[in-house]
Amino acid sequence: MSTSAPPDAPPALRARHLRKQFPGVVANEDVSLTLRAGTVHAIVGENGAGKSTLMKLLYGMHRPDSGEIHLDGEPVRFTSPREAIAAGLGMVHQHFMLADNLSVLENVVLGAEPGRAGVLDLPAATRRVEELCANLGVRVHPHAETGGLSVADRQRVEIVKALYRGARILILDEPTAVLVPQEVERLFVSLDRLRTRGLSILFISHKLDEVLAVADDVTVIRRGVTVADSLQANEVSSRELAHLMIGAELVRTERPAHPADQTARRVALGLEEVSLRLSDGRQALDAVCLDVGEGEVVGIAGVEGNGQTELIECAAGLRRPDHGTLTLFGRNITGTTLRRRRADGVALVPEDRHRQALLLEAPVWENRMLGRQSAPPNSRRGWLTRRAARRDTEHLMRDYDVRARDADVAAASLSGGNQQKLVIGRELAAEPKVLLAAHPTRGVDIAAQQQIWRRIEEAAAAGAGVLLVSADLDELLSRSDRLLVMLRGRIVAQVDPRRTSTEELGVAMSGAGESAR
Structure with missing residues (x-):
């Protein structure tokens, strides 16, 4: 039974003119929003727009420098998440706290x-x-x-x-980033149940089609300022939201189709009968065979936990398979290390940038040179050249639009999208021959997604073979030249990305496509 608030009831939560400044950075300049009781309210904006800081202000993780927060019409000032929880707020972080x-x-x-x-x-x-x-x-x-x-x-x-x-108010940070379409639908059913029972939900997402499918109201934040508060979702389009987010028209681009004749392409990366059993006895990879040609983007679709992570790790040299062979332009690299493979032209964008790609407490310039500390301009005659490394990092930050005060700030102070652009820039700056890209645009806004894909496609045009793992089925279908489906550690299907719908791909990922092997 619905417990929606009466029309004259105060908002479940209202923020007015919130401001939060960190050393050298104004994260929130003037942010306001009004969350009506019993509704889903989406918050959208570019990476670095101030969404995460806003959520932390509401949840008591930070204190605002100025502005007001009202809960059920009463002013509140939380000094910790414990106080926010006691007042009826709950938060589900993008990186689970379990x-x-x-x-x-x-x-x-x-x-x-x-x-x-x-x-x-x-x-x-x-x-x-x-x-x-x-x-x-x-x-x-x-x-x-x-x-x-x-x-x-x-x-x-x-x-x-x-x-x-x-919790009477639930904050969801990028809740669909790791879900396939069927799971997204189930999540939305659950959210509708909560809304019907009177809960109020703040929903942060970069996927504007999902925002319009689930939200009642939408607030848009740009560069720390609310540019549109409480737009009615049924009266606005995704294109209008994108325009509000970035302040300009967004031009959608897709990867051009390659000529049908691929016979002249060399195989950049090859896997032949690669198998891997984990320490817990689970067969992570089961006789996997695939190849990635020069200049080709090969996508891997699958529900998380079906071997995609281990596939990337084996290709990168983080794991050694129990059986099978890996080749780089025909040369056996099965037993070589991650360091050797990087030196030979294999670049890696891992699925978890916090655990596998960045030293969060280290400055940006140190993160930029990770894995290449002994190469110019980072090193000269065996000595670290800090000034040159900083200059190189500042150039990369401009080139990849990594927004931070300077190269000396800690990587942890960057928004998730800017952290991802830093990782992408570091890997592509080495002009790799093979790029292993696991969820390269996860948690990244639509403008940054296009920037990242423009860079990846430039690398492919220069001859790099790209092995792409993504939970975003639209991304897989629009960016892949060939698309393979993984299930229980095996390649069970190959589909034409230009003739397959997300629904058909989701069916194949669930196991119905196994017969197509």
Whole structure:
């Protein structure tokens, strides 16, 4: 039964003229929004526009320098997330805050355990978690180990965790970034259930079609300023939102089709019968055969956890397969190291930039030269040349539109999109022969996506072979020359990206396409 607020009720949350400045950077200059009770309110903007800072201000992770926040019409000033949670706010971060070695129940109740005298009332906690899962339409067993769940189920556990703590306002940061279309639809069904029960939801996303599909209202932020507050989603188009986000018309480009005759192309990267079993006994790769030609973009589609991560890691030299052969322009590289492969022209954009691509507390200039510390201009006669390395980094920042005060700020201070552009720039500046790109535009706004893809396609035009893994099916279909589907560690289908819909691709990824192998 719907518990929507009456028309004259105060907004569930209202922010007015919020400002937040960090050393050398004004993250929020003048940000306002109004979240109506019982609605989904989307917040969109370019990377670095101030969306994440706004969420942290609302959630008590930062304190505003000026401005006001009202909850149910009453002014509030949170000094910590604990205070925000106590007031009824919950937040699901883009990078999940779950302990993989704990059960679903343990993750949900951690820090909010029901009981007396410090003793957990396990039956009461289990009943409450089961009730919340049922209300959300989630089929996850409370005693299942969290580490064994799919990405979509882990996200649902995060939502249940927030609801368990009494959240009336739910903040979702890029919730669809790692989901396939079928999982996105299920998430939207869950959000509709929450909205019907009176919850208010802030939904941050770069996918404007999804924003318009799920949101009631939309707020647009550009360069730390609200340029449009509470637009009605059914009265605005994705093109109009894009224009508001970047302040100019956005021209959509797609990768041009290659000539049908590919016989003259050399194989840049080859995998022959590559298999890998993990330490837990799971067969991550099962006799994988594929090749990537010079100047070709080969896409890999699959629900996360079906071997794509291990495929990229084997190709990069982070893992050595149990069986099979890897070649680089015909030369066997199966036993060579990551360092050797990088020297031979293999570049890597890993799927998790925080854990695998950046030293977050180190300055931008140090991150720019990672893996190439001994090469010019970073080194001369064995000595690090800091001034030259900084100048080179500043040039890359201008070239790839990495927005930061200077090259000395910590990588952690950059927005997610600017961190990604830094990683892309570092890898492509070496003019690689093979680019391994895992989710290269994940969590990146539409303008930055086009910048990144322009650079990748320039590398392909210069002859680099590109192996692309992405959870964005539209990206796979529009950017790939050939598209392969992975399921349970095997290549189960090859589809024509120009004659396949996202729905058909999703079916193949779920297993129905296995017969096409």
